[in-house]
Amino acid sequence: MAETKTQQVAEVVIPTKWDILIGRLTGLSKSFYLALGLFILMAIAGVGAGLHAMYIGYHHAYNVTREVPWGILISTYVFFVVTSTGLCLVSSIGHVFGVKDFMPIAKRSVFLSIVTIVAGFTVIFFEIENPFRMAIYNVISPNLTSNIWWMGTLYGAYLFFMILEFIFLQLDKHKVATYAGFMGVISGIAAHSNLGAVFGMLHGREFWYGPYMPIYFIASAIMSGCATILFFTYLAHRVNSERIDSAVSRALEVTTKVGILAICIIMFFTAWKMITGFVGTEGKTEAFMTLLAGKYALNFWFLEIGMGMIAPLVMYILSKGKNLKMIFAGSALMIFGIFFMRYDLVVVGQIVPVYYELGVNEYETLLSYSPSIHEILVVLGGIGIVGTVFLLGEKIFNAHKVEEHEYETATSALKVLEPIKTETSK
Amino acid sequence: MIPKKLDLKDSQIESPDLLPKIERRKFLKMGFAVTGLLAGGKILSLLSIANKSFAFSKEQYPYKPHYSMLIYQNRCIDCELCLEACIKTNNVPTYGYRTNILHRKVSMAVDQQVEFIPVLCNQCNRPPCVTGCPTKATYKDSKNGIVMMNYKKCIGCKTCMTACPYNARYYNEEIRSVDKCDFCYTNRLSKGLTTTACSEACPAKVRIFGDLSNPGSELYQMIHQVEKTVWVIRPESGAAPNVFYTRG
Ligand code: SF4
Ligand code: SF4
Numbered sequence: 260m261a262e263t264k265t266q267q268v269a270e271v272v273i274p275t276k277w278d279i280l281i282g283r284l285t286g287l288s289k290s291f292y293l294a295l296g297l298f299i300l301m302a303i304a305g306v307g308a309g310l311h312a313m314y315i316g317y318h319h320a321y322n323v324t325r326e327v328p329w330g331i332l333i334s335t336y337v338f339f340v341v342t343s344t345g346l347c348l349v350s351s352i353g354h355v356f357g358v359k360d361f362m363p364i365a366k367r368s369v370f371l372s373i374v375t376i377v378a379g380f381t382v383i384f385f386e387i388e389n390p391f392r393m394a395i396y397n398v399i400s401p402n403l404t405s406n407i408w409w410m411g412t413l414y415g416a417y418l419f420f421m422i423l424e425f426i427f428l429q430l431d432k433h434k435v436a437t438y439a440g441f442m443g444v445i446s447g448i449a450a451h452s453n454l455g456a457v458f459g460m461l462h463g464r465e466f467w468y469g470p471y472m473p474i475y476f477i478a479s480a481i482m483s484g485c486a487t488i489l490f491f492t493y494l495a496h497r498v499n500s501e502r503i504d505s506a507v508s509r510a511l512e513v514t515t516k517v518g519i520l521a522i523c524i525i526m527f528f529t530a531w532k533m534i535t536g537f538v539g540t541e542g543k544t545e546a547f548m549t550l551l552a553g554k555y556a557l558n559f560w561f562l563e564i565g566m567g568m569i570a571p572l573v574m575y576i577l578s579k580g581k582n583l584k585m586i587f588a589g590s591a592l593m594i595f596g597i598f599f600m601r602y603d604l605v606v607v608g609q610i611v612p613v614y615y616e617l618g619v620n621e622y623e624t625l626l627s628y629s630p631s632i633h634e635i636l637v638v639l640g641g642i643g644i645v646g647t648v649f650l651l652g653e654k655i656f657n658a659h660k661v662e663e664h665e666y667e668t669a670t671s672a673l674k675v676l677e678p679i680k681t682e683t684s685k
Numbered sequence: 686m687i688p689k690k691l692d693l694k695d696s697q698i699e700s701p702d703l704l705p706k707i708e709r710r711k712f713l714k715m716g717f718a719v720t721g722l723l724a725g726g727k728i729l730s731l732l733s734i735a736n737k738s739f740a741f742s743k744e745q746y747p748y749k750p751h752y753s754m755l756i757y758q759n760r761c762i763d764c765e766l767c768l769e770a771c772i773k774t775n776n777v778p779t780y781g782y783r784t785n786i787l788h789r790k791v792s793m794a795v796d797q798q799v800e801f802i803p804v805l806c807n808q809c810n811r812p813p814c815v816t817g818c819p820t821k822a823t824y825k826d827s828k829n830g831i832v833m834m835n836y837k838k839c840i841g842c843k844t845c846m847t848a849c850p851y852n853a854r855y856y857n858e859e860i861r862s863v864d865k866c867d868f869c870y871t872n873r874l875s876k877g878l879t880t881t882a883c884s885e886a887c888p889a890k891v892r893i894f895g896d897l898s899n900p901g902s903e904l905y906q907m908i909h910q911v912e913k914t915v916w917v918i919r920p921e922s923g924a925a926p927n928v929f930y931t932r933g
Contacts, residue, residue, distance in 0.1 A: 316858055318780070325781070325855045328843035388841020389861055396820035396838045407844050408819035462813055462923040463850025540921075613852045617918065619787040619802065 283654045291498065291650065298646030305640010309385030312633045317388060320633040324626075327609045331630040332386035334605035335638045337454065338483075338598050339379030339645075340414060341476065344451045345484020346372035347421060347443055348477075349517060353510075354428075355440040363510040364488050366428055367652075367659040369440070371491055373421050374648045376414065378641040385637050406456040413450030417443055429656070451476055458608065465543040466536075466608040471528065478524045483597055485518030486571065490590035491649060493583055498650065499658045503583060512580030522572045522593075529564070542611040545625060554627070555607055558599050567596020748830035750896035752808065752868050752927070754881075755907055755915065759932045760889045761786065761801035767883035767892065774872050774882035775864075781855035783866040784883055803891060804918070805883070806853035806866035807926030808832050814845035814854065823863070830927065831870050836862035850922035868894070897927070907931070 274282070312320030323330040350368030353361025384390050393411075402408050420443035427436035452473035458464075459472025489511060496503050503511070536547030550559040574589030612622035630638075653659070763786055771777060771784050784805035791800045812832050815825050822838035823845055825831070839862035846854045846863065857864040868874065869881040884892040895904030908915055908929055915929040 318856070318858055323843075325846065326852060328846040328856075388843075388856065389839065392838065393820070393840040393842075396822070396840065400821045400838055402819055402821045404816045405819045405844070407817060407842060411819060457817075457844070461817075461848050463848065463919070609847065613850050613919070614787060614804075617787065617789065617802070619789045620799075621787050 280655060283657065284651075287654070288500075295647065295650045298643045298650065301639045301643025302647055303640075303643070305637050305643055306381070308633045308636035309381075309640065312385065312637070317386075320631060321386075322628060322631040322634065324628070326612060326626050327606070327628040329605055329609060330386075330628055331602060331606075331634050331638055332382050334602040335598075335641055336379045336383040336386065337605065338601040339375045339382065339641060340451070340454065341480045341597075341601065342483045342487050342594075343372045343376035343379065344417075344447045344477075345480035345482065346375065346487055347417070347440075347447045347484070348481055349484040349488055349514065351440055351444045352517075355437055355444060360509055360513045363504075363507045363661050364492055364514065366425075366656070366661055367492060367495060368484075368488050369421060369425050369428065370652050370656065370659060371487060371645075371649065372443075373418065373425060374645050374652070375487070376418055376421070377648075378644045380414075380418075381644060382637055382641040406453045406460060410450050410453040410457060413446050413453060417446040417450050420446060448477065451480055458604070463613060464608055465539055466546045466611065467604075469535075471532075475525075475528050475532075478521060478528065479597075479600075482518065482521035482525050483594070485514050485521055486590040486593040486597065488514050489518065489586050490594060493587040493590075495649075495653050495658060498653050501658065508581070508583070511583065511586065515575050515578065515580040515586055518590075518593075519572060519575050522568050522575070526568055526572075529568075540616060542615040545615075546607055546611045549610065549625060550603065550607055554625075555603055558603050562596050562599040563603060565596070566592045567600050568593075571596075746898035747810070748826075748828060749898050750829055751898040752829050752831055752874075753895065753897040753904060753908075753929065754805070754868075754884070754927070755893040755895075755904055755929045755931060756803050757889075757891050757893070757933060758800065758802055758930050760891045761803055762889055763788070763799075763801045764888065766886045766888060767803065770882040770886035771866075774869060775866075777864070778857060778859060781857060781864065783853075783864070802930075803883075804851065804853075805928060806832060806849075807851055807917070807924065807928040808866075808868060809924035809926050811923060811925045813848040813850065813922075813924055817844040817848040819844065823865075826870075829870070829874075831868050832865070833867050833870065834862060834865060836860050836864075839863050850919050850924055851926070 308320075317323075321330060321332070346368045350361065350365045350372070352358045353363075354365040354369075387393060397408065397411060401412070420439050424436050424439035424443055427433070427439060455473035455476030458467035459469055461467055492507065492511060493503075496507075533547060533551065537544055549555050571589035571593035574585050574592075578585040578589070580586070606628055610625045610627065612626055614622045615625075765786060768782065768784060768786065771782075775783060777783055784803065787802040787804055789800045789802060791798050808831050810830070812823075812825060814823050815832060818824075819842060820838045820840055822835050822840070824833055824835065826833050841856060841861070841863070843856065843863070846856070854863050854865045856862075869878070869883075873880070873882060880894045881892070884894040893904050893907060895902040897905055897908065899905055915931045917926040917929055920926075
């Protein structure tokens with residue numbers, strides 16, 4: 260009897276995991292719930308628009324055509340998966356390869372890499388006409404020469420490993436988590452270079468064609484990854500009303516440095532892409548001209564170059580890796596700019612009609628595409644998913660904390676890490 | 686410097702007729718097919734035929750029959766009977782097409798004339814659509830070389846549409862799959878007919894359909910006349926088309 264009593268008392272004192280969870284999600288600030296509500300609405304609107312489009316038929320709902328079959332949904336998918344790969348790569352510097360400066364940001368990055376790829380998959384789900392067939396025939400009728408097949412399959416594997424890694428991190432099983440993380444990096448890089456090759460190997464599309472595409476994609480992933488980590492880490496501290504401690508600010512400082520390097524690499528690529536754009540057929544040159552001085556010039560100069568590269572580069576440098584507000588603002592601009600970078604890549608690659616140089620009346624001018632309301636809503640839905648899950652994640656996983664003493668003993672590259680312990684529920 | 690837009694409209698982009706006969710013969714002997722002239726004849730487009738599956742050399746056709754089409758570009762009068770026949774035979778919806786007629790202004794000495802260019806799937810020998818398709822929903826038939834569709838496998842990713850250098854594909858909402866010309870294989874050839882619907886319907890004998898690997902066929906003989914120049918559209922796409930064009 261006495262024993263049962265003590266047990267009962269103990270049960271009352273120790274809250275269940277469920278109680279902790281509820282506790283973390285209640286009693287938060289108004290602005291938190293407001294932001295959460297907004298993102299949930301966006302996600303619902305996006306999924307709703309996608310389902311509606313599916314119901315009435317994509318050709319009624321979307322503005323993609325026979326001549327421009329890939330629109331903003333493909334570019335948004337690219338945007339999300341590039342971001343995801345970037346998050347995975349940058350965060351792996353810490354917890355897979357043991358550079359301890361990067362560790363404080365690791366868990367959040369792994370979490371966000373899962374969220375962003377899920378958002379990407381959601382968007383592409385509403386772009387592919389028969390997603391259910393894909394589940395079957397990708398497995399029973401694989402085409403090994405297809406970059407799209409490899410990309411899809413490897414991203415599937417990537418998602419699997421990233422989820423495993425995250426789970427093991429939560430369970431404090433750090434050795435396995437590191438293995439899973441390593442597999443995630445491998446499959447992420449493989450998937451991502453295949454995505455680059457999807458574009459780079461299309462002989463008939465000169466704007467994309469070229470062997471540099473896969474490398475460009477990887478460099479650009481790192482750039483996206485840095486911006487996203489910096490953006491969300493700062494934001495998370497605001498959301499959690501916490502001060503940024505010295506370990507985290509050190510992590511942000513090194514991430515800023517990697518970001519600067521990545522921007523420079525991408526600037527270099529972009530400059531050469533433009534210069535080589537003038538070597539080739541008339542159609543290819545025209546496509547580059549629309550970027551430089553035509554219809555897409557605003558996108559290119561203002562959004563891609565200005566907001567996506569120059570402004571963040573300047574701000575990152577001026578911040579000296581320490582002025583976090585400036586880094587945050589620079590990262591926000593960069594993410595915004597990168598979104599259009601992907602859009603331009605996908606759309607401008609298709610605006611030159613395949614028969615352009617034949618000089619026929621039907622294809623005298625460049626083609627055009629602008630997204631429909633349905634397409635825009637689906638894109639917003641993807642953003643809504645990221646926002647919602649990010650906010651919930653901050654609370655549910657207790658700000659993705661990595662305690663200082665836990666990464667202090669980190670070993671160097673490739674050696675399996677000393678465990679990074681999660682903060683267990685008190 | 687940004688090169689000025691070349692005025693290709695009048696430059697006989699795929700009309701190597703300008704090339705003296707003797708020159709053409711020389712190129713053929715060297716194992717080249719003349720595939721086009723650009724920029725008012727300043728650039729000659731050749732295609733090596735020695736080791737390519739685009740082969741003109743007689744033993745090298747990879748398929749048996751190697752279905753192919755020769756289009757007499759100057760004969761087309763834009764009556765569009767071929768398009769009608771295609772739509773009827775293959776159940777093509779109004780928003781799509783498997784074959785089309787393109788129009789091009791040709792400035793002549795006296796007045797402006799329009800030239801009509803029939804286009805359709807080239808049943809490429811190295812088809813980027815087939816390479817790119819993730820699920821083998823589109824594939825090159827190993828016997829006759831026709832690029833076919835297996836509708837039920839198509840996931841609708843539209844990679845093939847992006848990859849095709851000839852705009853030969855469209856998404857068919859009714860069958861929920863990409864659709865394209867199959868040289869009427871499904872609806873005619875497989876049922877014992879010997880030619881395509883478009884070819885049969887054409888009153889001007891523009892579209893000559895046949896087996897490029899059969900020296901007895903009309904198509905074979907027309908394509909292999911040394912005096913006759915044949916060309917393909919966009920040879921630089923690397924897809925090695927099986928639809929040839931000529932004048933005469
Ligand atoms: S023309 Fe287009 S659809 Fe036809 S085989 Fe070539 S690439 Fe494929
Ligand atoms: S749209 Fe269909 S046929 Fe075309 S690549 Fe995708 S799955 Fe293959």
